[in-house]
Amino acid sequence: MALALQDGKLVAITLDGITKISCQCCIPLQFVYTLNPSLYGGILQCVTAFGGTAGLCCGYAPYLSISEESPDGEVFVAEARQDGIWSSSVNIELYAIWYAESDTIPTPQPYPGGILSVTYLGTTKSISVPTMIESLLCDDLGLVATITVFSSQLGDGSFFKFA
DSSP, rough: EEEEETEEEEEOOOTOOEEEEHHHHHEEEEEEEEEEETSSSSEEEEETTTTEEEETTBBOOEEEEEOSSEEEEOOOOOHHHHHSOOOOOEEEEEEEEEEEESSSSSSOOOOOOOOEEETTTTTTEEEOOOEEHHHEGGGGGGGEEEEEEEOOOOSSOSSSEOO
16 A cells, blocks of 8 residues: 545555545554553553454454554554444444563552543543553453544544543
8 A cells, every 4th residue: 555645635545556545544543551650560451343352362353453562552443434344433442451560460459540542633532541450361351441433523623532
């Protein structure tokens, strides 16, 4: 795929020369967790959307990109919409657990959370992350947030909200 300028807009062109998506469709919904810096560890996360789940504990799914090394990821909502996966709105669920940098964790411990920031089409919104469980078990993943993305602009000028 290559990028080109057509009618004053940046578009993506497939290898066979067909315009597939506009520049707006190239921009993914991005999210990042800001964890308490005094605690040494990391985050395991999964994202569920469009009937699939992706993440270190959850595997791979189309339109979802999760970093295994850092607390962030991307969801290609506009591309999924163009491909007919959704039309007026879609929910994206973010799941996570926190883990300490140690070989063993005797029992799951609560973690005080942090901040989850989501950016899409020039708008960033943040919420407090609820208490998470400290664990190395993927079965302990808990729901952190549900984000609803809309095909039309909301009253605040954004295209998404926290549900």
